[in-house]
Amino acid sequence: MSAEAADPQTQAARHLSATAGEDLEDVKNQKPPAKRSAKDLTLEAANEGDEVAANEQEDDPPLSKKQKTSPSGASRFPASGLSVSRLVTDTVDAVKNVLTSSPIKDRSGSRGGLLSHIFPMPFGGAQRSRATPVRDGTEPAFLSLTELSSCTVGGKVLFATDEWFAAADNLLKEDAPEWREGEFTEFGKWMDGWESRRRRTPGHDFAIIQLGLPGVVRGMDIDTCYFTGNNAPQVGVEAINCPDLEKRIKALTSNPTRHTGTMGTRAEEQVIQDVTDLISQLTERDTLIHMDPLGPGYPDTRHNYFEVPLDSTHQQQPPVATHLKVNMYPDGGIARLRVYGEVKRDILDMYEKLQSGIVTRRSAREAQESGAGVRPDLVDLVSSINGGVALCWSDQHYGVPKNCLLPNRAPNMGNGWETARKKFRSPILTVGPDGTISNLVGNDWAIFKLAHRGCIELIEIDTNHFKGNFPESALIEGCDRPDLLDRDVLNQKELFERNTRSIQWKTLLPRTKLRAHERRYLALKDGGAASAEAASSSSSTDAVLEECGEVTHVRLTIYPDGGVSRLRLYGRPVA
Template identity: 40%
Template sequence: MIDFPKEGTRSKTPDFVQLIDMASEAVGGKVLFSTDDFFAPAENLIKNESPTFKEHEYTEFGKWMDGWETRRKRTPGHDWCIIKLGVQGIIRGFDVDISYFLGDYAPRISIQAANLEKDNKQPEIPQRGVRTGTAATPQEFEAVAKLKSNNWNYLVHMTELKLDKPDSSHNYFSVNSQQRWTHIRLNIFPDGGIARLRVYGIGQKDWTRIDPKELLDLVAISLGGTCVGFSNALRGHPNNIIGLGQAKSMADGWETARRVDRPPILKNDENGTLLIQGCEWAVFRLAHSGVITHIEIDTKHFKGSSPDSCKLDGCVLTTHEEENMMRRKWVLPIHKWKPLLPITKLSPNESHSFSSLTLQLQDVITHVRLTISPDGGVSRLRLKGYPSSICLLCPRERPSLRFSVKPMHSECSMEVLAAASNRWFSDSIIFGAVLTDLIDLTTHSPNIFVAEGLPRPPNLVYHNGDQFYVGKKFFEVLLEQLTQQLEVSFGMEDRRAKPPKSLHSWCTILWEGQGTYMKGSPERELGSSSPDFCKAGLD
């Protein structure tokens, strides 16, 4: 993984600027409150465009500025504003841009953050309207006070800003926080101007609120997808191609350099594909493990530099495996990758869509590798499908699911929903759904999640044999995540087959009515299961 500097520290042209600007108005960011907007409104902070300067432009209130500028403060206190993020998720860093504010920039700032969805603390705040020349009213102060933003977490403590070039003066601050944030508060001390505030990070969807029938772009950066490795990037980072909306230009895509090892004279095969051995690639971690059912590869704007062909592969990797692959520059054993899209011819400036071309598209995956040949540019990659918590059921056979939460007894380690289809491609019933994101890992009181409407399957949940079998690999992802976050060892037991000897801990899948329960417990001797243990906590 990327090593981020210490929380709240300044960094020089950091990697996080390749991530999405979570506060931008282009993704739904919104200013909820500002103490003062006299010279220029706080809405300018979240404009998608870079700041500009008009030397001779004035308003009735003073010099026109492309940013947020408050009046010269003559009362106690300092100015601040609250922004609702358009993309909620994990913040990796900030860019506090004071370009063109040569004599009026705020000398110091601090930044706080909160997750208001978690506590449902979202009081009604008056609409802002046109704000230039105004300050917050007593009614607005009273409404925003309910947010208790003074007590929000500090991601950047009070820090002095540095003025660099007049037309490009960026102050970068790295953040090392794994929490999900929905709102931020920008404090300026005591007053002044800021041109732009960029909040860079990775989206993190609240998967407990998804519609089971909703088709999602599982690689979208707004949901949490991200590039974890690539071979070459001449113009634009691969993260661009999983960004929001359509690409605005070639600069909004991913373009590689021309390969110098291409042959002097190019030739095609019988299918019209170039006979070139070299290629470029990018690996992405999905926002949520799942099944891909629709693939879209867009070469819009790349009229003279689109790839000749591409292919897409997927695999299941644990966090530890991903870290190893990043150190090894993604030299992954060939048998790890499953072909999701075979070598396919691409056309310039065109969107290409594919649906369920291979059986592997029905497998759960956590990572994908896009390979383009021989080189060139792509503007967008969309991988639509269903999160793994519901998608192991074949789409045409997937029943309607309803999830409900029931409290568990405190003496139980934890219980997790498991759902399975009546039939799988291997003719075995495998572990069908893992709702790791539905578990409230922030409390000490575990919950049990019940899926209603599922057919009652046989009791086989683990397929012994091939170590790369998708059911086993996917279950390993669950076990690692739970072990890391809950500090409890987990394993599994096939009620009709003896567990592998390599497992030192175990759990049992039990079917009860229309729901399925998985019981996890601390380590115990293999073969020591008993009816009393299996039923513990399920009353």
């Protein structure tokens, strides 16, 4: 046996050649192909192809050297003069290139590499994606991080090339996508997402998204729900760091609002080109997804997860992003874009400005968000808009713990953290000497990373909307682990999940009774952080916060189960 015959790559190439030859012969003669060897079949296909080429019309131009092959070695087929032998030869070469090409083996973030060797299209390209598709059927860990893009935290669309069937603003809705059977608009089927018209001109569609919370992107969920036959086939995402990008885009046209948020519209070609040129000139850009396929919007394929890892492939951490450029290749629909990551905000600098009078009060959103008893110079150290993160928990049956850190009071019960009822409960409950139920079985807990190391002076626990399922009582503890703050947040999550019992916790709020549908304030004794009204009504058992010094993480424990809408930890950040 020759070395070439023993080579598995050559055998695979010959096998593909044989398959191609059989298909061509079968189509021509309309009869089952005879069993032949791969070598004989390849020769027969080549001879037959030469005969076909010879019998073509005399006025067909011959193949030029430039037409025969592309720079990558794959054939670029001309309009006429197609030779079957050329097809077979180029297919064999393409398969060999795929099997021996090291870039294909190195790429874990794109499925475009294989097709880019066979077809002359920019599928995969030379530019590498930072993000890695997650297609193993599991929910990735980054889903527990803060959603940076939601309209709830200020995310918005600055520009979209085409919004014919559905406006791009829908991408950032907090609610799950909706289906309306049989509902049509004057432009077509009503869809809950962003959908452009079927492109018949050069280029592709894209949108510019302003993140509500600037930060480091760690993962994305590109949801194509209900877009089953009209989803964007491929997507690309660029992270941009340009705080004044909205102002720059508005400067390109006197009426920029006509380009986004209105169904049945398309931006003018010159404006599209101006925006494209503007983005290309920005220096702080990072390709998160170069070009990757999207699954259709069926239940088992709608969630297209992309994780942005911190690995050796990229020598530096992902940069802070203020905006995203979302590319649909070439057109189609996407229902939701959910971007998860770490909020990057200089809490210490903000606090110093508050103390020095450079900033006299918090933002309007934070001022409205905080209660009347909260001093304006205190910072919510656990808020998601400042960088607080829910790391791990015991149960999230009805609502996730990270909801507790969202801005604004919850609109409904589903916008908080709620656990399942304990299966093994005492048949008759009794009251202990401290006023709490003494024979409750079990508890639930959640651990949060603070936005910055600090000293907590005031706690707000809000059971808004939890009227028949609020916790009987709550306990809050803290730990001071500044050595962990330099670690990746997902690494912190893993550490706390593995070592919850071994961590030394300090009591911040002793176990304290809670009440239904109530916003509670619990302050340090003589701390001055709350008004007299808030302090006097802080607890039916006169509980006050205990001084526990600096903390970096807190653990909220509820007895025995139930729901908490919001948790605020107001205090002073420390270096």
